[in-house]
Amino acid sequence: MKLYSYYRSSAAYRVRIALNLKQIEHTIEPVNLLKKEHKSADYLTKHPQGLVPCLETDDGQYLAQSGAILSYLDTLYPSSILLPPDPFQAAKIQSFVDMIACDIHPICNLRILNYLTEVLKVDPQQKLAWYNHWIVVGFEALESMLETTKYSFGDQITLADVYLIPQVYNALRFEVDMTSFPNIMHTYKNCNQVDAFIKAAPENQIDTI
Amino acid sequence: MKLYSYYRSSAAYRVRIALNLKQIEHTIEPVNLLKKEHKSADYLTKHPQGLVPCLETDDGQYLAQSGAILSYLDTLYPSSILLPPDPFQAAKIQSFVDMIACDIHPICNLRILNYLTEVLKVDPQQKLAWYNHWIVVGFEALESMLETTKYSFGDQITLADVYLIPQVYNALRFEVDMTSFPNIMHTYKNCNQVDAFIKAAPENQIDTI
Numbered sequence: 001m002k003l004y005s006y007y008r009s010s011a012a013y014r015v016r017i018a019l020n021l022k023q024i025e026h027t028i029e030p031v032n033l034l035k036k037e038h039k040s041a042d043y044l045t046k047h048p049q050g051l052v053p054c055l056e057t058d059d060g061q062y063l064a065q066s067g068a069i070l071s072y073l074d075t076l077y078p079s080s081i082l083l084p085p086d087p088f089q090a091a092k093i094q095s096f097v098d099m100i101a102c103d104i105h106p107i108c109n110l111r112i113l114n115y116l117t118e119v120l121k122v123d124p125q126q127k128l129a130w131y132n133h134w135i136v137v138g139f140e141a142l143e144s145m146l147e148t149t150k151y152s153f154g155d156q157i158t159l160a161d162v163y164l165i166p167q168v169y170n171a172l173r174f175e176v177d178m179t180s181f182p183n184i185m186h187t188y189k190n191c192n193q194v195d196a197f198i199k200a201a202p203e204n205q206i207d208t209i
Numbered sequence: 210m211k212l213y214s215y216y217r218s219s220a221a222y223r224v225r226i227a228l229n230l231k232q233i234e235h236t237i238e239p240v241n242l243l244k245k246e247h248k249s250a251d252y253l254t255k256h257p258q259g260l261v262p263c264l265e266t267d268d269g270q271y272l273a274q275s276g277a278i279l280s281y282l283d284t285l286y287p288s289s290i291l292l293p294p295d296p297f298q299a300a301k302i303q304s305f306v307d308m309i310a311c312d313i314h315p316i317c318n319l320r321i322l323n324y325l326t327e328v329l330k331v332d333p334q335q336k337l338a339w340y341n342h343w344i345v346v347g348f349e350a351l352e353s354m355l356e357t358t359k360y361s362f363g364d365q366i367t368l369a370d371v372y373l374i375p376q377v378y379n380a381l382r383f384e385v386d387m388t389s390f391p392n393i394m395h396t397y398k399n400c401n402q403v404d405a406f407i408k409a410a411p412e413n414q415i416d417t418i
Contacts, residue, residue, distance in 0.1 A: 068303035091280060092272065098275075106316060115342070140257075141258040
């Protein structure tokens with residue numbers, strides 16, 4: 001498999017973690033967002049939105065969207081499934097995941113921040129306030145769902161960790177004050193002891209600048 | 210089951226469609242967003258983000274986030290599953306769904322539009338331009354993934370339709386020009402012939418104003 005990735009993309013970071021956790025043989029193909037390689041005609045034939053990540057399967061098919069990719073990998077590799085067998089417990093974790101996937105990450109990512117500055121002409125302070133607002137509102141809900149277990153939901157790594165760690169990484173990069181989120185930070189530190197997470201981190205990519 | 214819903218919420222609309230398609234006995238409990246009922250202390254114990262929808266199961270457990278609810282319902286009622294059995298085809302549909310769930314809907318919903326006007330003081334025209342921009346960018350990708358079949362992906366209703374129809378309804382309410390999206394509109398019209406979709410529509414709810 002081949003993953004089209006950008007080192008700082010949170011969504012690509014999720015898939016990198018899962019590929020490592022599942023020990024799936026793969027190569028990383030960097031797509032430089034700053035050079036707008038994701039908007040090239042060639043890349044758009046692979047991913048109709050022109051975003052990262054994109055998975056290329058062994059038989060040359062392309063799959064966009066990290067959520068769809070992760071769910072596909074869970075189906076292909078059920079022995080390392082990232083959701084527990086109990087339907088309601090799995091749904092609770094999916095709910096936690098969706099809060100990040102739908103209500104935090106897409107509102108704070110690069111294309112939105114660019115629109116704010118380039119089209120709406122907001123100043124750097126307003127941009128940072130926007131970012132901080134949606135992160136804090138989202139993290140308050142996530143924090144309330146966590147208990148002090150090793151990982152987000154118990155002693156096993158789940159899909160929740162795969163989503164949480166990249167989002168926290170991103171928040172720290174934007175210098176969000178994390179003192180109100182002790183359970184989130186507890187999980188963040190524990191996950192970052194695990195090889196699959198370390199290897200997937202933005203600072204350890206072939207396209208890290 | 211009980212669904213906490215608001216007639217105009219696209220995310221609640223998705224779950225209403227699925228409950229009807231699956232013929233699951235349920236009641237609707239309206240949550241008036243304009244009266245800020247979703248931010249009441251009581252509702253926040255059910256849904257930590259204070260958003261709609263929220264599902265209350267028969268044994269009194271609560272589940273937030275439409276994606277998690279829909280996936281849970283598919284697990285409980287596999288005979289009416291909304292994804293095809295082939296893993297890659299299912300992932301393709303999930304990819305289409307995630308484009309709406311992550312990259313269109315959360316950027317254009319009420320809380321974001323309110324922040325734009327109340328905090329960033331954008332004028333009504335800028336707000337409409339924001340909405341239009343993200344809808345059009347997203348719909349271009351969706352349109353490119355559709356062919357002229359009865360529903361989004363073939364002759365069977367899938368999760369793609371459950372997400373697409375509420376988003377198109379919302380776009381039409383904001384008077385987005387849909388002439389560039391013939392495949393989307395073809396699907397929209399066909400789905401709106403189906404009872405489960407008609408019954409779930411915002412104009413047919415007990416809290417419709």
